[in-house]
Amino acid sequence: xxxxxxxxxxxxxxxxxxxxxxxxxxxxxxxxxxxxxxxxxxxxxxxxxxxxxxxxxxxxxxxxxxxxxxxxxxxxxxxxxxxxxxxxxxxxxxxxxxxxxxxxxxxxxxxxxxxxxxxxxxxxxxxxxxxxxxxxxxxxxxxxxxxxxxxxxxxxxxxxxxxxxxxxxxxxxxxxxxxxxxxxxxxxxxxxxxxxxxxxxxxxxxxxxxxxxxxxxxxxxxxxxxxxxxxxxxxxxxxxxxxxxxxxxxxxxxxxxxxxxxxxxxxxxxxxxxxxxxxxxxxxxxxxxxxxxxxxxxxxxxxxxxxxxxxxxxxxxxxxxxxxxxxxxxxxxxxxxxxxxxxxxxxxxxxxxxxxxxxxxxxxxxxxxxxxxxxxxxxxxxxxxxxxxxxxxxxxxxxxxxxxxxxxxxxxxxxxxxxxxxxxxxxxxxxxxxxxxxxxxxxxxxxxxxxxxxxxxxxxxxxxxxxxxxxxxxxxxxxxxxxxxxxxxxxxxxxxxxxxxxxxxxxxxxxxxxxxxxxxxxxxxxxxxxxxxxxxxxxxxxxxxxxxxxxxxxxxxxxxxxxxxxxxxxxxxxxxxxxxxxxxxxxxxxxxxxxxxxxxxxxxxxxxxxxxxxxxxxxxxxxxxxxxxxxxxxxxxxxxxxxxxxxxxxxxxxxxxxxxxxxxxxxxxxxxxxxxxxxxxxxxxxxxxxxxxxxxxxxxxxxxxxxxxxxxxxxxxxxxxxxxx
Numbered sequence: 001x002x003x004x005x006x007x008x009x010x011x012x013x014x015x016x017x018x019x020x021x022x023x024x025x026x027x028x029x030x031x032x033x034x035x036x037x038x039x040x041x042x043x044x045x046x047x048x049x050x051x052x053x054x055x056x057x058x059x060x061x062x063x064x065x066x067x068x069x070x071x072x073x074x075x076x077x078x079x080x081x082x083x084x085x086x087x088x089x090x091x092x093x094x095x096x097x098x099x100x101x102x103x104x105x106x107x108x109x110x111x112x113x114x115x116x117x118x119x120x121x122x123x124x125x126x127x128x129x130x131x132x133x134x135x136x137x138x139x140x141x142x143x144x145x146x147x148x149x150x151x152x153x154x155x156x157x158x159x160x161x162x163x164x165x166x167x168x169x170x171x172x173x174x175x176x177x178x179x180x181x182x183x184x185x186x187x188x189x190x191x192x193x194x195x196x197x198x199x200x201x202x203x204x205x206x207x208x209x210x211x212x213x214x215x216x217x218x219x220x221x222x223x224x225x226x227x228x229x230x231x232x233x234x235x236x237x238x239x240x241x242x243x244x245x246x247x248x249x250x251x252x253x254x255x256x257x258x259x260x261x262x263x264x265x266x267x268x269x270x271x272x273x274x275x276x277x278x279x280x281x282x283x284x285x286x287x288x289x290x291x292x293x294x295x296x297x298x299x300x301x302x303x304x305x306x307x308x309x310x311x312x313x314x315x316x317x318x319x320x321x322x323x324x325x326x327x328x329x330x331x332x333x334x335x336x337x338x339x340x341x342x343x344x345x346x347x348x349x350x351x352x353x354x355x356x357x358x359x360x361x362x363x364x365x366x367x368x369x370x371x372x373x374x375x376x377x378x379x380x381x382x383x384x385x386x387x388x389x390x391x392x393x394x395x396x397x398x399x400x401x402x403x404x405x406x407x408x409x410x411x412x413x414x415x416x417x418x419x420x421x422x423x424x425x426x427x428x429x430x431x432x433x434x435x436x437x438x439x440x441x442x443x444x445x446x447x448x449x450x451x452x453x454x455x456x457x458x459x460x461x462x463x464x465x466x467x468x469x470x471x472x473x474x475x476x477x478x479x480x481x482x483x484x485x486x487x488x489x490x491x492x493x494x495x496x497x498x499x500x501x502x503x504x505x506x507x508x509x510x511x512x513x514x515x516x517x518x519x520x521x522x523x524x525x526x527x528x529x530x531x532x533x534x535x536x537x538x539x540x541x542x543x544x545x546x547x548x549x550x551x552x553x554x555x556x557x558x559x560x561x562x563x564x565x566x567x568x569x570x571x572x573x574x575x576x577x578x579x580x581x582x583x584x585x586x587x588x589x590x591x592x593x594x595x596x597x598x599x600x601x602x603x604x605x606x607x608x609x610x611x612x613x614x615x616x617x618x619x620x621x622x623x624x625x626x627x628x629x630x631x632x633x634x635x636x637x638x639x640x641x642x643x644x645x646x647x648x649x650x651x652x653x654x655x656x657x658x659x660x661x662x663x664x665x666x667x668x669x670x671x672x673x674x675x676x677x678x679x680x681x682x683x684x685x686x687x688x689x690x691x692x693x694x695x696x697x698x699x700x701x702x703x704x705x706x707x708x709x710x711x712x713x714x715x716x717x718x719x720x721x722x723x724x725x
Contacts, residue, residue: 023295023335027287030339031280037340041224041333048231056234058244060151064313067530068504072442072522079477086153088144088179090114090165091423092126093430094172097137103173110168110175111142117164119157121147131470139430141178150180151244158185162419178423183411186418186668197663201259201656208652209270211352217341218266222258225333226251229326242318248672249319250326252664252679253609256657257301257616258330261294262338263656264620267649269342270349274357279346283339290620291335296557297619298331300550301612307546308608311538313531316601320608327612372647376640376696383697390693391573394685398576400583406532407597408524409670410436410491428490432467437491437525439500441483441508443472445517449481450474452517459511460485465499491525492597500526531600542604546611554615556717559709563622566698570690571614575607578682582606586674599671606675610682617654617691621646625699626707635703639696647692654687 030037064070090111094103104127115123126132126140133140144161146153158181165175177185198219205215230247268290272282305327308320342349379386411424427435441460443453453472460469460483467488472481485503489495500521508519547568554564582598589595625642632638661683664676699706709717 021288023291024284024288026335027284027291027339028280030336031283031343031346034340034343037336038344041228041337041340045224045228045231048228048235052231052234054238057237058242058246059237060243061241064527064530064534067527067534068520069522069527069530072440072520072526075442075444075480075520076440076475076482076522079475079480086146086148086150086180088146088158088161088177088182089423089427090142090144091139091176091178091426092141092168093139093174093176093426095138096172098126098133098140099137106168106173107142110165113164113167114144114161117157117161119146119148119153120161121145134430136430139426141427144179146181150184153181153184155184158182166419176419176423176426178411178420178427182420182423183414186411186414186420196666197660198255200659200663201255204652204655204659205259205263208648209266210356213345214266214270214349214352217338217345218259218262220341221262221333221338222255222330224337225258225330226254226326229254229322229329232325233322236322240318240321242322243316245669245671246319246322248664248667248669249605249675250323252661252672252676253301253323254326254330256660256679256683257298257327257613258333259656259660260616260653261298261330261334263653264294264649265290265334265338266342270353271645273350273353276354279343279350282350283342283346286342287335287339293620293623294334294616295331296553297616298327300553300615300619301327301609303549303553304546304608304612304615307542307549308604310542310545311535311604313534313538313601316605319605323609369644369647373640373644375647375692376643379693379696380636380639380700383700386693387697387701390689390697394573394577394689397685398573398580400581400588401576401579403587404579404583404603405494405497405587405597406535406600406603407492407497407528408531408600409596410524412436412490412492413594413596413670415668432486432488433490433493434467434487434496437487437496438523439485439487439503439521439526440523441485441503442520442522443481443483443517444520445479445481445515447479449477449479449517452511452515452519453481453483455515456508456511456517456519457483459507460503463499463502463507465489465495465502487525496525497529500529528597528600535600535604539604543607546608550611550615554619555709555713557619558622558626558707559714559717560707561709561713562702562706566695566702567615567618567622570694570698571611571618571686574614574682574686574690575610577685578606578610578678579603581681582674582678585677586670594670596670599674602671602674602678606678606682610679610686613657613679613683614686614690617650617686618695621650621691621695622699629707635706636700639699643692643696650687650691654683654691657683657687 092098092107097103098107108125108127111123111125114120122145124143124145126142132142162177162182162185165177168175202215202219205218206212209215230250233242233246233250236242265286269282269286272285273279277285302324305320305324309317311317411420414421414424424436441456443449443456445452450472457469457471460466465488467486469486470484472483474481487496487499489499503521508521512519551564551568554567555561558564582602584590585593587595587598621642624646625638628641629635629638632641658680661676661680664672667673667676
């Protein structure tokens with residue numbers, strides 16, 4: 001379509017008004033049958049929680065088919081006839097030594113009591129193995145073998161073990177508990193941080209709408225949606241693999257987008273009331289305009305989340321599907337429950353909002369949005385300068401992401417003073433920093449594994465970066481054995497990652513040539529490296545799916561080539577800024593945060609969620625600019641009026657998301673802290689810098705070219721009208 005050609009979607013003069021669309025029909029039904037709609041949502045909420053009353057079965061799956069660490073783990077599992085669970089370490093410290101008769105008597109008595117506790121199958125005393133006591137004799141550890149894996153170990157059973165262990169504390173003897181199950185005790189219980197985020201969101205909404213009831217409706221809508229979906233996921237956890245952190249991510253995203261979508265619709269509802277529409281007509285017009293915008297914005301979030309499924313990374317797929325379902329249900333609530341609530345309180349809002357508008361007019365205060373129009377005019381005067389300054393600033397913030405190190409947190413990142421952190425520090429002090437993250441070299445020989453395992457142990461002891469390597473540890477299969485290598489560096493140190501590569505590329509291939517055996521490097525550090533490599537290898541496909549589908553959707557919505565390209569590039573810029581900020585704070589330890597690696601799957605999760613959420617503001621802002629463009633046919637006026645109508649709503653919606661996401665910084669889980677912080681930064685950058693500065697500057701520079709669509713594409717790309725005007 002040429003720049004001067006008439007919009008094919010514009011109705012012909014004198015033509016019959018188009019029939020109400022699906023959004024208008026849904027709004028009218030929800031308004032007129034408001035008590036029925038509300039009752040149905042209450043029934044759904046109660047019903048799904050009754051179905052979920054049996055409890056959850058959350059579990060994690062970090063298997064990585066096709067990787068060396070997974071092959072090592074599978075080989076060990078197949079070579080063992082007896083299956084055991086994970087283990088805990090009872091770490092003991094006494095400055096006067098652990099070998100004294102009195103200390104040994106107390107420790108032996110405590111270990112005997114631990115052996116009687118539930119879930120414990122075996123306790124290996126530190127006095128049975130001299131290597132379990134440090135060279136100076138002050139630090140040692142006993143091993144508690146469980147009959148379950150760490151994720152399935154009941155918290156109360158771990159607490160009972162800890163209480164028994166710490167009964168020997170005193171008279172110079174100190175006891176701590178380490179291991180995967182013990183780390184759960186360090187996380188504590190979350191929840192109050194999320195509630196604090198909701199309180200701040202309510203304050204922002206009260207400030208925006210002026211009444212508590214009006215402010216509460218978006219939050220009530222979001223809580224209905226998130227609450228219903230959480231119950232569905234509890235039931236689904238018995239059928240598919242869903243990680244235990246999934247509900248928190250669902251709340252993080254669901255509350256943010258739920259309040260956001262309801263806010264966009266409510267803001268349009270209020271503006272229609274102020275223009276003189278009846279509550280029912282305001283409801284219909286709000287859903288037929290802002291409701292459409294929310295629908296397509298939510299669709300981009302869902303598409304981006306479903307792109308995570310293409311990565312094929314175990315429980316990450318379950319998380320992606322769960323969060324996508326959450327966004328879908330929040331959309332349904334915004335399009336059905338919210339109109340019903342607006343119908344219930346519509347007459348009250350009509351009186352309040354129109355009275356406030358009349359008072360504003362009588363006081364001769366500037367019309368609503370006047371400040372944003374002046375702001376847009378300022379940007380339009382120097383669009384290139386604004387664009388360059390903003391892009392350079394965000395580029396500088398994104399730069400640290402180039403040095404991001406991926407991995408998984410361990411007990412060294414747990415809260416200072418927690419028993420798992422104290423155990424970690426004691427073991428590092430007594431046995432070296434690499435003791436907490438040993439590398440497992442699994443050996444498979446054709447005529448027995450002892451000789452090739454002995455050979456590789458000797459080679460490892462001569463390898464730079466290896467503090468010590470144990471002799472062969474046999475398995476039930478005589479052809480399979482294990483050698484443990486303790487690095488000189490901590491599990492999260494870059495030197496340990498480099499050591500994994502050195503062993504796989506240089507050391508083990510040479511030993512394999514001499515012995516003819518097969519050597520596989522496994523362990524937590526090796527698995528972390530494999531996980532990161534797997535993500536990096538599949539990232540291009542993932543990005544192509546997410547960005548490609550979003551470009552197609554925006555091309556259909558706006559019938560333009562340049563607007564979708566601009567949106568994709570700016571979204572990538574906000575994601576880069578978020579990842580750069582995460583790197584500075586959590587990897588380099590800014591603001592006193594414990595430094596460590598970034599969770600290996602976090603970049604792709606943030607990419608998917610933030611890319612979709614950024615499209616929300618893009619569609620909301622540009623759809624209003626498009627509406628003004630069709631009305632005035634002046635690109636400068638369209639940008640100014642578009643920002644004037646949407647600027648305050650975008651800032652309010654962004655502020656709500658920032659406080660909801662930022663509240664997860666108060667979570668005891670480091671992963672949730674990283675995700676909440678990264679998404680808060682991304683939304684802050686997107687709402688304030690990109691949508692209010694860069695987009696107006698770019699649209700001003702593009703002018704009429706922003707709406708250009710090549711003629712061949714114009715013939716095949718369908719048209720979808722977002723705003724009814």
